[in-house]
Amino acid sequence: xxxKDFQPAGPIDPALLAAEEAKRIRVWDREERLRVxxxxxxxxxxxxxxxxxxxxxxxxxxxxxxxxxxxxxDSDQAKS
Amino acid sequence: MxxxxxxxxxxxxxxxxxxxxxxxxxxxHEPVLTFDIDVWVNDTQINLxxxxxxxxxxxxxxxxTEETWRPVKEQTGWTRRQSVFCLVSPHASVxxxxxxxxxxxxxxxxxxxxxxxxxxxxxxxxLSDADMVACQLALPSGTRxxxxxxxLRKAMGEIS
Numbered sequence: 001x002x003x004k005d006f007q008p009a010g011p012i013d014p015a016l017l018a019a020e021e022a023k024r025i026r027v028w029d030r031e032e033r034l035r036v037x038x039x040x041x042x043x044x045x046x047x048x049x050x051x052x053x054x055x056x057x058x059x060x061x062x063x064x065x066x067x068x069x070x071x072x073x074d075s076d077q078a079k080s
Numbered sequence: 081m082x083x084x085x086x087x088x089x090x091x092x093x094x095x096x097x098x099x100x101x102x103x104x105x106x107x108x109h110e111p112v113l114t115f116d117i118d119v120w121v122n123d124t125q126i127n128l129x130x131x132x133x134x135x136x137x138x139x140x141x142x143x144x145t146e147e148t149w150r151p152v153k154e155q156t157g158w159t160r161r162q163s164v165f166c167l168v169s170p171h172a173s174v175x176x177x178x179x180x181x182x183x184x185x186x187x188x189x190x191x192x193x194x195x196x197x198x199x200x201x202x203x204x205x206x207l208s209d210a211d212m213v214a215c216q217l218a219l220p221s222g223t224r225x226x227x228x229x230x231x232l233r234k235a236m237g238e239i240s
Contacts, residue, residue, distance in 0.1 A: 006125050009163035009178035014220065020166035020175075027141075027149045028168050036082070037115045040172055043083045044106055044114070047199050064227075 082171040084202045086117050086138060091204070093134035096122035098193055099206040100180060100215065107196055108206060109231050116166075116173045120207070122186045123178045128159040131176060140169040182218025183211055209236050 025033070083103065090097050099107070102114030121131050135142075136153045142165055143149030144158075152158060152167070159165070165176045183189055193205040207215070209232045216229050233239045 003125065003157065003160065006160065008123050012163045012177070012179055012181055014181075014223075016162060017164050017166075020164055023143075023146060023149075024166040024168055024173065027143070027146050028173075032170070033173075036170070036172060039082045040115055040117075041113075044103070044111070047107060 083117055084198050084200050085171050086169075086174060087198065087202045087204045089137045090119065090131075090134045091202070093130045093137065095130045095134050096124075096127050096186075096190070097131075097205075098186070098190060099196070099204050100177065100212075101175070104206040105212060105228055105232075107198070108194065108209070109235060112228070116175050118175045118177065120177045120180050120183075120186065120189075122190075128178075132156065132159055135167060135169070135174070135176075138169040138171055138174070140167040140174060142167045180215055182214040182216075183207075 087099070097119040098104075099118070100120045101116065101118030102112050103117050106112050106114055121127055132152060136151075139151065139153075141149060141151045142155075142158060144161060159176070159178070163178045167174045167176065189207060189211050190205060192208040192211060194208060195203060196206045197203050213229055213232045213236075216224050216232075230239070
């Protein structure tokens with residue numbers, strides 16, 4: 001396509017992005033959407049260094065949540 | 081695999097694109113829950129045409145409204161209509177950006193981008209850490225992902 005009046009896109013309106021996302025959810029068959037989401041998660045999980053489902057990731061995540069809650073993890077409490 | 085297919089299809093159609101958003105952060109830094117593949121395409125006529133062909137190959141669909149939603153193979157020039165498109169495909173949910181808030185030049189960001197490779201060997205360029213931070217900081221404060229900003233700044237050595 002060769003359009004003479006081609007205009008580079010202007011800045012993104014956050015409302016447009018939100019509307020686009022909402023429209024996609026409305027038009028997408030629910031079961032198909034779930035299938036694609038699960039497939040994407042499985043793909044991400046298979047990538048090196050990405051898995052959340054292992055001891056190291058779980059402990060790190062737990063530590064961050066506990067810190068946010070103002071509670072020290074057991075290992076830190078033992079040191080103090 | 082679905083994300084590999086999206087990246088491979090964009091590459092095969094010679095689309096100049098950068099992987100951005102949660103998937104880019106996930107592949108480079110930390111696992112985060114993300115469902116969409118966000119790509120920022122170089123906003124030129126020829127590249128938008130290539131992007132349309134890639135989306136046809138992915139059996140994607142899009143419409144300006146729900147009423148006009150249909151496969152992109154039945155449309156031409158849809159990429160000219162606005163600055164961002166959220167598409168459906170049987171392989172993945174793909175967001176195509178022609179511009180990204182906080183980032184001025186696609187070419188400059190490409191020059192700073194890192195070259196990544198998925199487990200199955202599909203190569204792609206992903207937005208650099210500094211540019212990912214710039215994107216986040218350009219968002220309204222209520223929608224910024226602060227944990228992501230912190231992780232990126234740690235990775236860049238700005239904070240310990």
